[in-house]
Amino acid sequence: MTRIETLWVYLSAQPLLWLTATMAAYAVADRLSxxxxxNPLVNSVLLxxxxxxxxxxxxxxxxxxxxxxxxxxxxxxxxATVALAVPLHQHWALVKRSFLPILGALVAGSLTAVISAxxxxxxxxxxxxxxxxxxxxxxxxxxxxxxxxxxxGEPSLTATLVITTGILGAVMxxxxxxxxxxxxxxxxxxxxxxxxxxxxxxxxxxVDPVAGAFAGIALxxxxxxxxLLVPTxxxxxx
Amino acid sequence: xLEAILLIFGCQLAGEAVARALALPIPGPVIxxxxxxxxxxxxxxxxxxxxxATDIPIGxxxxxxxxxxSLLFVPAGVGIVSHVSTLLAHGVGLVVALVVSTLLSxxxxxxxxxxxxxxxxxxxxx
Numbered sequence: 001m002t003r004i005e006t007l008w009v010y011l012s013a014q015p016l017l018w019l020t021a022t023m024a025a026y027a028v029a030d031r032l033s034x035x036x037x038x039n040p041l042v043n044s045v046l047l048x049x050x051x052x053x054x055x056x057x058x059x060x061x062x063x064x065x066x067x068x069x070x071x072x073x074x075x076x077x078x079x080a081t082v083a084l085a086v087p088l089h090q091h092w093a094l095v096k097r098s099f100l101p102i103l104g105a106l107v108a109g110s111l112t113a114v115i116s117a118x119x120x121x122x123x124x125x126x127x128x129x130x131x132x133x134x135x136x137x138x139x140x141x142x143x144x145x146x147x148x149x150x151x152x153g154e155p156s157l158t159a160t161l162v163i164t165t166g167i168l169g170a171v172m173x174x175x176x177x178x179x180x181x182x183x184x185x186x187x188x189x190x191x192x193x194x195x196x197x198x199x200x201x202x203x204x205x206x207v208d209p210v211a212g213a214f215a216g217i218a219l220x221x222x223x224x225x226x227x228l229l230v231p232t233x234x235x236x237x238x
Numbered sequence: 239x240l241e242a243i244l245l246i247f248g249c250q251l252a253g254e255a256v257a258r259a260l261a262l263p264i265p266g267p268v269i270x271x272x273x274x275x276x277x278x279x280x281x282x283x284x285x286x287x288x289x290x291a292t293d294i295p296i297g298x299x300x301x302x303x304x305x306x307x308s309l310l311f312v313p314a315g316v317g318i319v320s321h322v323s324t325l326l327a328h329g330v331g332l333v334v335a336l337v338v339s340t341l342l343s344x345x346x347x348x349x350x351x352x353x354x355x356x357x358x359x360x361x362x363x364x
Binding site: 044106117143176 | 264265267270272273277279282303308309316317319324325329335337339342344347351352
């Protein structure tokens with residue numbers, strides 16, 4: 001082996017390499033997203049994921065090796081969720097005043113997310129375990145996977161559906177809201193959080209602090225509602 | 239700054255403990271968020287003239303974490319790329335379901351929010 005190959009073999013097995021690669025890919029993606037004026041199609045998560053997936057493919061690196069480095073970033077999802085308390089506290093007066101819209105939009109949006117996904121699945125003749133994996137796709141991965149397991153779905157398929165939904169929502173929310181002519185950042189952020197959990201919330205924080213705060217509330221509330229609602233709905237319908 | 243990071247981790251740890259002990263269907267970090275929120279609200283009640291939460295270390299750490307929230311989803315996102323074939327194996331139906339359902343959820347949530355909000359505003363005016 002040449003010295004460069006030896007060096008690569010050493011480094012590619014170290015967590016530092018893939019942690020650095022994750023942050024570098026994101027830094028570049030975020031820069032491009034900023035340069036595009038936060039164009040929804042230039043989504044920083046989507047871009048970084050594509051670049052990293054390509055690098056892993058080209059270097060023949062498996063996901064397990066990659067995740068040994070990337071786990072340190074992944075771990076921060078928990079503390080970031082706790083940190084959502086700060087914008088919630090900061091905008092609490094506005095949240096209290098919006099209590100009725102929040103409650104109504106939560107119930108309507110949550111039901112729409114579950115029923116439309118399962119309904120389309122039925123139209124396409126999907127088997128029950130795929131429908132069960134699909135039902136909780138709009139909520140944060142931890143809750144969605146637990147719900148899927150409870151109603152006979154496949155948690156790993158649910159995780160894939162959850163992340164895909166998150167990216168779809170983050171990309172779609174701005175053009176959809178513009179098309180609807182909605183300028184209220186409470187409504188825009190809340191919709192992003194209900195439809196596409198944390199990834200939608202991350203997008204909302206990039207656009208506007210009030211949108212971010214309302215997306216965070218939506219993410220939490222829809223997680224709770226879906227955890228309670230979906231298993232109950234399934235018991236009625238199945 | 240250290241104390242602020244510790245407080246966030248502490249809230250998450252307490253949240254994990256509560257979720258596990260009571261077998262709640264809610265993830266620990268969400269309970270941790272509620273705990274931190276309650277703490278911030280109490281702080282404001284006791285000392286209404288205190289510096290805003292966004293200007294103390296906890297606010298600065300939170301702003302940093304949430305300012306880069308997108309980064310935190312990248313590892314999980316890379317994980318699903320290997321599952322794209324699974325997604326497609328279930329046929330185009332699954333992709334259609336995700337796209338249409340996400341679109342409908344966005345539209346319905348935002349419109350209901352805006353409608354109720356304008357009804358509320360009109361109620362206050364009259």
